[in-house]
Amino acid sequence: MDKIVLVTGGGSGIGAAIAGAFAERGCRVVIAGRDESKLVTAAESMAQNGAQLRAIACDVTRREQVRELRQRIQELWGDVQILVNNAGIASAVSFADMADETWDKTLETNLTGAYNCCKVFLPAMVKAKWGxxxxxxxxxxxxxxxxxxxxxxxxHGLLGLTRSLALETARVGVTVNAICPGYVDDERTRENARIMGENTGKGADAVLKLFAVAAPQNRLIDASEVAELACLIASPEMSGMTGQAINVDGGAVMQ
Ligand SMILES: NC(=O)c1ccc[n+]([C@@H]2O[C@H](COP(=O)([O-])OP(=O)(O)OC[C@H]3O[C@@H](n4cnc5c(N)ncnc54)[C@H](OP(=O)(O)O)[C@@H]3O)[C@@H](O)[C@H]2O)c1
Incomplete structure (x- = not known):
């Protein structure tokens, strides 16, 4: 698959697995995130086997940075054909204790960040009649x-964006879909388990077991499982699937 791919938050965890999977399939991949040194380290380790992968710093909440990112990718390789909106943040806190800033920052990153990227990268897909x-x-x-x-x-908002945008692009060769992972066995999940384990006195290992048992398969999800699905959804053969939200969660949620 010779496509130009952008993976936001591609310097770690699920995003890095997705970027690696597209690169393995012959795509040219840009990974973007706020921490440039983390991105460069990730890109260097993934590029060791000859992958065409570049790291470009970009905060998806900053619209001018997203437009600049488009410009830089355009100069490097051309228009982004596959956009993976993966950048995200999460904080576990009760509603009563949650700071307003947590609400603002989470919505701004996970929802508006994806909106910003769709807004900037969709027009070229529509023009090319493929995306x-x-x-x-x-x-x-x-x-x-x-x-x-x-x-x-x-x-929940991201699914609303996915479904409405899928309707508006249904006749122009662009598909818009979502992947809904359960607990993924990555650094973020282990860090969350560590914090919850500390707060509850249960310990990180016990919390990780609770995460696993929340799924009927009684296990955490591997980031590669999410990456495989992302590549499948983005493949030229999958032109008939749009507006969908597919769970990769060991059977935890059946809707
Ligand atoms: N881990 C799970 O169990 C799980 C389950 C379901 C869904 N997810 C989703 O999967 C995605 C990836 O999460 P992960 O588990 O792989 O965690 P992660 O390793 O923390 O990855 C999140 C990535 O997003 C980037 N990011 C955060 N804010 C950003 C911003 N404003 N602009 C650009 N990049 C930004 C981070 O890089 P910088 O800090 O360098 O910006 C980081 O590389 C997230 O959307 C998450 O909600 C995760």
Missing amino acids: RIVNIASTTAKVGYSHVTAYTASK
Whole structure:
């Protein structure tokens, strides 16, 4: 698959797995995020096997930076054909204790950040009559979870964006879909388990087991499973699927 791909938040976790999977398939991949040194390290390690991968710093909440990112990719390779909106943040806190800033920042990153990228990168897809947008949502996009109100609201919103944009692009060769992972076995999940383990006195390992048992398969999801689905959804063969939100969650949520 020789496509130009942008993965936001591609310097770590699920985004890095997605970027690596597209690169393995012969795509030219840009990973974007706020921390340039983290991005460069990730890009260097992924490029070791000959992958065409570049790191470009960009905060998706800053519209001028997103426009600048488009400009830089345009000069490098051309128009982005596959956009993976993966950048996201999460804080676990009760609604009563949540600071207003947590709400604002979470919505701004997880929802408005994806909107900003769609707004900037969609026009070239429409012009080319081909494009793929893959939004990395979460099972929290489908059902409510306690102590993650802002995150849950942002991911529900991301599904709204996915579905409405899918309707508006349905006849122009562009598909817009979402992936809803459950608990993924990555650094972020382990850090969340560590914090929750500390706060509850249960310990990180016990909390990780609770995360796993929340899924009927009684396991965490591997980031590569999300990456494989992202590549499938974005493939030229999948032109008939749009407006969908697919769970990769070991059976935790069946809707
Ligand atoms: N881990 C899970 O269990 C799980 C489950 C369901 C869904 N998800 C979703 O999967 C996505 C990836 O999460 P992850 O688990 O891989 O966590 P992660 O390693 O923390 O990845 C998040 C990435 O987003 C980037 N990012 C954050 N704010 C940004 C901004 N304003 N502009 C640009 N990039 C930004 C971060 O890089 P910088 O800090 O350098 O900007 C980071 O590379 C998120 O959308 C998350 O909600 C995760």
